[in-house]
Amino acid sequence: MSEPKKVSRRQFLNYTLTGLGGFMAAGMVAPMVRFAIDPVFKPSAAGEFVSVADVEELSNEPQRFEWEIEQVDAWYESKVQKTAWVYRSENDEIVALSPVCTHLGCTVDWAASEEYPNQFFCPCHAGRYTKDGVNVPGTPPTAPLPKYETKVEEGMLYLGEAIAR
Amino acid sequence: MKWMKKDLEQFVEEKAYIDTLFIPVIPVATSSDDKVVSSGFQLELNELFSRIIEEQFKGRIVLAPSFYYMDEKVEGEKDRLNEWIDAFSRQPFNHVFLFSFDRSWRKVEGELNGELLWFPGLRNGDLQSTETQSFVKEQAKEIIEIIKDSWKS
Numbered sequence: 440m441s442e443p444k445k446v447s448r449r450q451f452l453n454y455t456l457t458g459l460g461g462f463m464a465a466g467m468v469a470p471m472v473r474f475a476i477d478p479v480f481k482p483s484a485a486g487e488f489v490s491v492a493d494v495e496e497l498s499n500e501p502q503r504f505e506w507e508i509e510q511v512d513a514w515y516e517s518k519v520q521k522t523a524w525v526y527r528s529e530n531d532e533i534v535a536l537s538p539v540c541t542h543l544g545c546t547v548d549w550a551a552s553e554e555y556p557n558q559f560f561c562p563c564h565a566g567r568y569t570k571d572g573v574n575v576p577g578t579p580p581t582a583p584l585p586k587y588e589t590k591v592e593e594g595m596l597y598l599g600e601a602i603a604r
Numbered sequence: 605m606k607w608m609k610k611d612l613e614q615f616v617e618e619k620a621y622i623d624t625l626f627i628p629v630i631p632v633a634t635s636s637d638d639k640v641v642s643s644g645f646q647l648e649l650n651e652l653f654s655r656i657i658e659e660q661f662k663g664r665i666v667l668a669p670s671f672y673y674m675d676e677k678v679e680g681e682k683d684r685l686n687e688w689i690d691a692f693s694r695q696p697f698n699h700v701f702l703f704s705f706d707r708s709w710r711k712v713e714g715e716l717n718g719e720l721l722w723f724p725g726l727r728n729g730d731l732q733s734t735e736t737q738s739f740v741k742e743q744a745k746e747i748i749e750i751i752k753d754s755w756k757s
Contacts (some may be wrong), residue, residue, distance in 0.1 A: 518657075540663060543614070543618060543621055543622070543623075543662065543663025543664070544662040544663045544665055545660065545662050545663040545664060546659060546661075546662075561663075562660075562661070562748075563661055563662075564621055564663065564664065572751050579621070
């Protein structure tokens with residue numbers, strides 16, 4: 440039988456103090472980390488502006504950005520994924536379009552059709568929209584893609600409600 | 605379209621555009637504790653994929669209620685699944701996709717009244733982890749392409 444290991448007074452103090460020190464350090468650092476990343480990860484309620492992207496990331500080419508919001512109805516509170524196509528227009532305005540096809544609600548893609556590389560394309564029924572989100576006549580959609588409200592604060596792009604046009 | 609009142613009301617009006625049915629096919633296991641837990645994970649993973657597909661193709665796909673069965677006896681379930689599919693064909697669906705991670709369906713793939721979308725899922729994991737998320741995103745892209753291709757043909 441091996442003897443049970445004994446912990447010396449010095450070891451015991453060492454363990455305790457290291458543990459305690461680590462705990463205190465974590466206590467100090469955790470709120471700072473939270474503070475640093477909070478605006479990006481905080482899910483927000485519908486209708487509020489949400490930070491979605493760094494303005495630096497934007498270009499003339501529409502890019503897809505995703506974020507989450509909390510949606511509450513009578514029974515459930517659920518997280519809903521939202522998406523936007525965002526780009527800088529020729530007059531340096533930031534344009535953020537909803538990807539939800541106004542025909543029956545599929546998700547449209549930028550430049551997904553080889554024949555129309557400069558349009559949004561709906562894979563379900565070949566609906567098309569020009570870069571500014573206006574539906575191309577003769578294709579199934581009857582309204583332009585909704586446009587998100589935008590605002591820029593401290594280099595971050597915030598998106599609000601998608602407004603039907 | 606989800607199998608929910610609001611979506612189905614729209615489906616009934618717009619049938620001309622909505623011609624595809626997507627059925628999650630999900631095994632349930634009870635034989636051991638491990639299998640119970642892992643079957644829960646399979647179910648969540650399947651539903652996650654199905655939700656992504658539904659969101660992408662909302663205007664053309666109807667997401668049917670899931671088809672559940674006990675994992676021990678797939679052989680006998682084949683006919684029940686086919687009956688289930690046939691019942692839906694009273695509505696004008698030209699394309700029927702069956703979505704499952706269960707390998708046993710591959711053996712009877714040719715005898716099913718729908719197109720089987722099968723790929724090895726994950727045995728176990730955490731749906732919130734970035735690893736699982738990127739796996740799901742990649743695989744979902746594949747499925748989306750398969751569905752688009754079958755519409756073209």
